[in-house]
Amino acid sequence: MLVTDKKTKEKKSDIVKDILIGFIILIISVGAFFTYNPADAPLDVGTDGMNFATYPLGVASLLTLLGLIYLANSLIKYFNLKEDYSFFNYLIQSIQDNKSLYFKRLSTVILLLLYALILGEINFMLLTSSFLFLGFFLYERRDYFLMLILSLLGGGFSYALFVYFLKLPI
Amino acid sequence: MLEGLIGGFANCFEPFNLLLLFLGTFLGLLVGALPGLSSPMAIIILLPVTYSLEPLPALLTMIGVYVGTKLGGSFSAILLRTPGTPAGACTALDGFPMAEKGQSALALGYATYASFFGGVTSWIIAVTCIPFISGIALKSSNADIALIAIMGLVMVSAFTRGSMLKGFIGVCIGLLIGSMGMDRTDAIERFTFGSLDLLSGVPFAAALVGLFGFAVVISDLSLMKSTSELVTTKFKIELPSTFDFLKRWRAWSIGGFFGSIIGAVPGVGADGATWLSYGTVKNNSKNPDAFGKGEPDGVVAPETANNATTGGTMVPMLTLGIPGDASTAIMIGALYLHGLQPGVTLMKTGAEVVYGMLAGLLLAGVFMFFIALGAIRFFVYVLRQHRSILFPFVMVFATMGAFASYNEYFPVYVAIFLGVFGFFMEERGFPVVTIVLGVILGPIIEYNTRVALQVADAQWTTFIDTWPRIIMIGIIVFLVFNEIKQGLIRRKISKQ
Numbered sequence: 001m002l003v004t005d006k007k008t009k010e011k012k013s014d015i016v017k018d019i020l021i022g023f024i025i026l027i028i029s030v031g032a033f034f035t036y037n038p039a040d041a042p043l044d045v046g047t048d049g050m051n052f053a054t055y056p057l058g059v060a061s062l063l064t065l066l067g068l069i070y071l072a073n074s075l076i077k078y079f080n081l082k083e084d085y086s087f088f089n090y091l092i093q094s095i096q097d098n099k100s101l102y103f104k105r106l107s108t109v110i111l112l113l114l115y116a117l118i119l120g121e122i123n124f125m126l127l128t129s130s131f132l133f134l135g136f137f138l139y140e141r142r143d144y145f146l147m148l149i150l151s152l153l154g155g156g157f158s159y160a161l162f163v164y165f166l167k168l169p170i
Numbered sequence: 171m172l173e174g175l176i177g178g179f180a181n182c183f184e185p186f187n188l189l190l191l192f193l194g195t196f197l198g199l200l201v202g203a204l205p206g207l208s209s210p211m212a213i214i215i216l217l218p219v220t221y222s223l224e225p226l227p228a229l230l231t232m233i234g235v236y237v238g239t240k241l242g243g244s245f246s247a248i249l250l251r252t253p254g255t256p257a258g259a260c261t262a263l264d265g266f267p268m269a270e271k272g273q274s275a276l277a278l279g280y281a282t283y284a285s286f287f288g289g290v291t292s293w294i295i296a297v298t299c300i301p302f303i304s305g306i307a308l309k310s311s312n313a314d315i316a317l318i319a320i321m322g323l324v325m326v327s328a329f330t331r332g333s334m335l336k337g338f339i340g341v342c343i344g345l346l347i348g349s350m351g352m353d354r355t356d357a358i359e360r361f362t363f364g365s366l367d368l369l370s371g372v373p374f375a376a377a378l379v380g381l382f383g384f385a386v387v388i389s390d391l392s393l394m395k396s397t398s399e400l401v402t403t404k405f406k407i408e409l410p411s412t413f414d415f416l417k418r419w420r421a422w423s424i425g426g427f428f429g430s431i432i433g434a435v436p437g438v439g440a441d442g443a444t445w446l447s448y449g450t451v452k453n454n455s456k457n458p459d460a461f462g463k464g465e466p467d468g469v470v471a472p473e474t475a476n477n478a479t480t481g482g483t484m485v486p487m488l489t490l491g492i493p494g495d496a497s498t499a500i501m502i503g504a505l506y507l508h509g510l511q512p513g514v515t516l517m518k519t520g521a522e523v524v525y526g527m528l529a530g531l532l533l534a535g536v537f538m539f540f541i542a543l544g545a546i547r548f549f550v551y552v553l554r555q556h557r558s559i560l561f562p563f564v565m566v567f568a569t570m571g572a573f574a575s576y577n578e579y580f581p582v583y584v585a586i587f588l589g590v591f592g593f594f595m596e597e598r599g600f601p602v603v604t605i606v607l608g609v610i611l612g613p614i615i616e617y618n619t620r621v622a623l624q625v626a627d628a629q630w631t632t633f634i635d636t637w638p639r640i641i642m643i644g645i646i647v648f649l650v651f652n653e654i655k656q657g658l659i660r661r662k663i664s665k666q
Contacts, residue, residue, distance in 0.1 A: 013326075017248065017597075017598055018598060021594070021595070021598050021600075022592075025339060025343075027593070028343065028346070028631055029342075029346075030466055032346055032361070035361055035363065037360065038357070038359050038360075038361070038363060039358060039359040039362075040363050040366055041356075041358040041359075049623040049624075049628030049630065050619065050620050050623055051329075051356065052355070052356040052358040052360065053355040053360075055349060055615075055616045055619075056346065056349045056360055056361070059342055059345045059346055059349065062338075063339065063342035063343065063346065065336055065337065066335060066339050066342060070293060070336075072341060073335075080554075101391060101392055104391045105388050105593075108387065108388055108391065108565075109388070109586065109589075111565075112384065112565060112569070112586050112589075113583075113586060115565075115566075115569060116569065116579060116583060116586060118305050118578060119429040119569075119573070119578065119582070131562065131565075131566065132562045132563070132566065133561025134651055135561065135565065136558060136559065136562060139391075139557075139558035139561060139562070140558060141556070141559070143559050145297060150559065153565060154562075154566070157500055158566055158570070161219070162218065162570050164216065165222075165223050166219070166221070166574065168218070168570070168574055168577065169577050170204065170213055170573070
């Protein structure tokens with residue numbers, strides 16, 4: 001459901017996202033050259049035509065090449081498009097238009113991080129029930145009684161399944 | 171082969187295995203019916219539960235989900251015009267108009283019949299091909315295995331939706347992720363950033379949960395407000411007569427053929443097969459104008475193709491260790507997590523599991539047929555529920571899936587990070603399945619390349635030593651150059 005073939009004409013705002021992704025890819029690929037060997041092992045290890053560094057560096061080189069092609073392609077598209085565009089205006093407009101969706105996405109990640117951080121610190125059933133309740137609330141349910149019942153049932157079920165039956169050391 | 175298959179059925183008929191297969195199929199139908207939830211996500215939800223099971227019961231549950239989602243996706247496509255799965259989109263073209271004409275029960279009947287038939291057809295093809303291909307694959311050397319894996323990656327990049335460039339970038343990112351941790355040959359750290367947790371690499375389950383679970387939830391939050399307006403209030407399945415179904419031989423034979431063949435090509439997946447079958451049947455129809463207005467052949471062809479891919483995808487997965495789609499990629503991951511080595515040796519080391527999975531594939535099709543007939547009202551009830559109830563539960567189960575892989579919290583953080591990363595990549599059209607494939611196949615490629623070079627005294631010419639290797643290299647080169655050519659043509663057209 002995620003990837004959609006976009007047949008509509010591309011806008012500069014989309015191409016800017018591509019440019020940003022291009023930079024991220026390059027950061028990953030170039031960064032790989034500096035971080036592949038944290039133990040500072042000598043490169044002459046291995047006598048079989050390849051050593052421990054050949055493969056990650058080969059992949060990083062290929063990724064750098066592909067990232068450069070992708071970035072160049074996006075930049076060419078950007079400069080060829082005749083469209084008035086201001087990155088900051090678009091950003092502000094986009095945030096205003098999709099405020100609710102962006103808030104939900106950001107909050108989902110924060111909620112997940114909090115859940116992961118607190119997992120094991122407090123009672124699993126209580127934590128999961130609270131997580132579910134907050135999740136329902138975040139996704140705009142306002143029937144509090146049903147939310148409470150579902151959260152408690154969900155927490156209880158999760159506890160029974162993961163702690164009691166599967167014996168996970170949570 | 172027959173002996174193995176009989177043994178597979180005997181294993182499947184053990185009450186516990188049969189129950190899990192049934193429950194998996196039921197869950198698959200349920201998840202498939204819900205727009206926004208997909209087969210990979212359902213399998214991810216099941217991950218923590220399957221850890222404690224033996225390999226075969228765990229994989230049977232996943233097979234059930236995999237088969238069930240195929241038909242489940244058509245329920246919402248026919249009743250809502252909102253396909254539950256991408257492959258269901260094609261069914262909506264004629265299924266929804268049939269429902270609008272008051273023939274929803276019949277449209278669901280055609281879909282159920284066609285799905286069952288597609289599953290059986292592809293099962294026959296799979297059980298015929300798998301022993302034959304594995305027989306050849308078992309004779310492969312390390313150089314062959316490395317080339318097969320590279321070919322699989324190139325094929326997925328070439329045939330998956332979006333551009334090949336994006337597919338390749340996804341694959342390379344996956345390969346880098348797969349190379350993290352201690353090197354298998356020299357035992358030297360790579361990309362560990364000083365973290366002890368990363369010494370054994372990125373937890374595989376965390377990658378699956380992040381890329382197929384969290385990323386999808388974050389993305390599908392945009393569907394949260396979508397309402398499910400059903401076109402009908404009659405919720406039953408009316409099976410067409412056998413004669414009527416047989417009369418549509420062109421639709422189901424084309425669907426079954428394309429589904430089985432295309433399913434076996436890594437990366438194309440069921441949606442490619444459904445559209446191709448639909449287009450072919452429409453073009454060969456005496457009345458092509460009827461398509462899109464409620465023509466039953468327009469339901470039969472894509473639904474047969476959709477379910478026929480289940481057998482097709484098993485062929486490269488069980489013989490070569492190359493997944494045909496996202497769901498089989500997760501199943502390959504599950505094989506690893508259960509201590510089995512997917513690939514050419516699987517038939518030797520885990521024949522019992524392979525035959526059990528094949529037997530389960532057929533039985534899941536039978537379950538799917540009867541569950542759909544008996545529980546359609548329940549699926550429609552769930553279809554009308556708000557997704558705000560489902561997503562928090564999905565997140566809890568996905569989190570536990572990551573945690574239970576190592577019984578540690580570290581994989582959960584990795585999963586959240588990869589979920590956010592995967593979301594941004596998917597938003598810009600980079601299919602995350604290519605990243606996962608890179609993670610799966612990367613270590614196989616590296617290990618086998620190194621062993622092949624050791625055997626050949628570091629001579630890289632070993633990769634063009636035999637005809638099969640030359641053919642594989644030829645296919646890889648052809649696919650890459652063909653895609654470059656297509657890209658240049660597309661650019662020329664867009665300039666004009």
